[in-house]
Amino acid sequence: MADLHPEADRLAQEIELMAYKEFQDKELYPRGYSVVPDGVEILWETPDNDLGYVRPWTYELQCTGIFNTARYSVIEASTKAGKTLACMIWIYEQAVLNGGANKNFWWVGPVSDQSDIAFRRLKEFIPKDLYVANESRKFITLWNGAVIWFKSGDKPDSLYGEDVYAAVVDEASRVKLESWQALRSTLTFTRGPVRIIGNVKGRANWMYKLGRIALEGDDPDFVYAKITAMDAADAGVFEWKDVWDAKKVYDDMSFRELYLAEPADDGGNPFGIQHIQACIVPRISSNEPVAFGWDVAKGTNWVVGIGLDKEGNVCRFHRWRDSWDATIKKVIAHTGKVPALVDSTGSGDQLLERLRNDGGRNFTGLVFSTRSKQELMIGLAVAIQNGEIAYPDGPIVYELELFEYAVSPQGNIKYAAPQGYHDDCVDALALAVKRWRGMQAVYTGATPISIEQTSPWKI
Ligand SMILES: Nc1ncnc2c1ncn2[C@@H]1O[C@H](COP(=O)(O)OP(=O)(O)O)[C@@H](O)[C@H]1O
C-alpha cells in the first residue's frame, strides 16, 4: 500500500482508531482500505466471526468499565444503567474466549432471586443451539464445555471449592463480605478476572472499600467506573423522564444513592460510622462485668452475650449455637449474679422464667416491639456517640456498621440488619448498655445523699 499512497501507514493507523469508534456506533468493523483517486476508502464489514457472534452495542462507560484487561473492575452505577446487561455479555465472552471442558464461570447475586434473573436473561441472550441449561442447579454449559453458574451470595459456604476462571458479583453492595472472600479465594489459583457491579449503599461494605482502592488508580489490576442515571440517559438507555420522576418520588439520600451513585455517609446507619470507629479499643477489658445483655435466639441463630465493666468497656463476649437446654445452662454460668437484661420477645418469655428459676432474680427481660426496639437502639446510639462505651474490633463493629434503619411508607422507622445479615451482637450490646445505665449510679462512685425532710407534705 505504501507504494500506492505516500501516507498509507499513517492513514492505516488513523483508520484503525476511527474504526474502533465507528465499531462502537455502527457495529461495523474495518476489513481493509482501498486507495482511490480522491483519498482512501475504508472497507467496512459486520464483525462476524465463526460463531456468528457480534457483541451487542454498549455505550462508552459500560464498555470501558467492564470490557477491559484489569483483573478487578468496580462499577458503582445508577439503577437501570445497564450493569447487569453489560456483565452478561462480558461473562459470556469470557466463557467463550477462555472456556474449555469443565472450566467454571460464576455469576453471584446477593440472593438466589437476583441470580435467577441473570440466568433467565443469559439464556435468552445466547443462541439456543450453543448451550444446554440445567434448570434445577442453575448453570449453563456452552458448546466448548465452559460452565456458567448462577449462585446466591447468601450462602458463603457454597462459594468455595471449584476453580473459577471469571466471575461477576451483581448488586455487590448487598453481597456478604464472607461471600466475597470465598469467591476471591476460588479465583486465586486461576487469577481470574471479576466484575463487581451494583448500586451504592452507604460506605460500610466491602464493595465501597474496593471501589476506593480502584479509585486511587495506582494499581493497574483495578478499574473503577461510575455510571449515573444521567450518563445512561445520555446514552439513550434510560429515559430522561424517569430520572426526573425518580427525583420527585425519592428522598434526597435515596435518590443520590440510587441514581447518582453517591453513597450516603452512613447508608442509613443510626449510630454513625465515625462514632462506631471512635469507640474501638485494642482489646477486651480485663475487668469484671457489672451488666450483661443477652440475645438468646432459638433455632439456628446465634446466642450472643455481652458483658460491660463499670466504665462501660466490653469485658465479656460470648457467641454460640447450641440446644435450648445447654444454652440456658451456659447463660446462667456466664452471667453468675451480674444483673442481666435478656430479650424476652416471643419464646423468650419461657426463657426468662427458666433463667429466673434456675439462675436468679438478676435476670430481667425486655420484650421487643417496634417502639421498645427503637428506644433501645437510640439508647445505644447515645452511648456510642458520647463515647461512653468501648469494644474491640471484630463482630461487634462489623454488625454495628451494617445496621440500618429504614423508613416505611407509613413513616415508621424499623431498625434491623440488612436481609441476610446478623444483628445479635447489636441487640446484646444494646441490652447490656440499657442494663448498665441502671447500674451507673452505684458504680460512678456517687454515694446516695440522704436529706432531712423539709417539705411539709407527707410522701
Ligand atoms: N447497551 C445497551 N443497549 C440497549 N439496551 C440496554 C443497554 N444496556 C442496558 N440496556 C437495557 O436497559 C435496561 C436496564 O439494564 P440492566 O442491565 O438491567 O440495568 P442495571 O443492572 O444497571 O439495573 C434493560 O432493559 C436493558 O436491556
Ligand SMILES: [Mg+2]
Ligand atoms: Mg441489574
